Amino acid sequence: MTLEHTRSAWNAVQLSRRSLLLSTAAALVAGPATAHHGWRWAEDGQFELTGVITEIYLGPPHGLLDVDAEGTVWRVELGPPSRLRSVGLEEGRIATGQEVVASGHRSRDHSENRMKAERITVQGIVYDFYPERSG
Numbered sequence: 001m002t003l004e005h006t007r008s009a010w011n012a013v014q015l016s017r018r019s020l021l022l023s024t025a026a027a028l029v030a031g032p033a034t035a036h037h038g039w040r041w042a043e044d045g046q047f048e049l050t051g052v053i054t055e056i057y058l059g060p061p062h063g064l065l066d067v068d069a070e071g072t073v074w075r076v077e078l079g080p081p082s083r084l085r086s087v088g089l090e091e092g093r094i095a096t097g098q099e100v101v102a103s104g105h106r107s108r109d110h111s112e113n114r115m116k117a118e119r120i121t122v123q124g125i126v127y128d129f130y131p132e133r134s135g
Contacts (some may be wrong), residue, residue, distance in 0.1 A: 029099045042105035042116045049074055058084055067100055074113040076102045079129035098122050100134045
């Protein structure tokens, strides 16, 4: 192997190492940006919201409902799709225009109308996404 080949191989190793370090650093920086998908952004106390479903999304990373409660639209975050399916909540089971009661935790930031639901009730059917959390 020539000295030039050795230098090329060494440079390739250094470049791969640098790419790995940069990728790891980017992932660490992005971590806090995705932390809202957990529970830390929500208050500890229980919160209940009753209103009419205006929008439904049951896909990744988690399901979402927009709910009109007395003229104010709330964003209700549900569980991830696998958790929704495990309790029977799939496309077509609920519809816009139906009344929903959402129980869970309101956002700590009261300037946003947002909550994380532990369970919802629609047409008498209870979808309990987090039975280990709800009382």
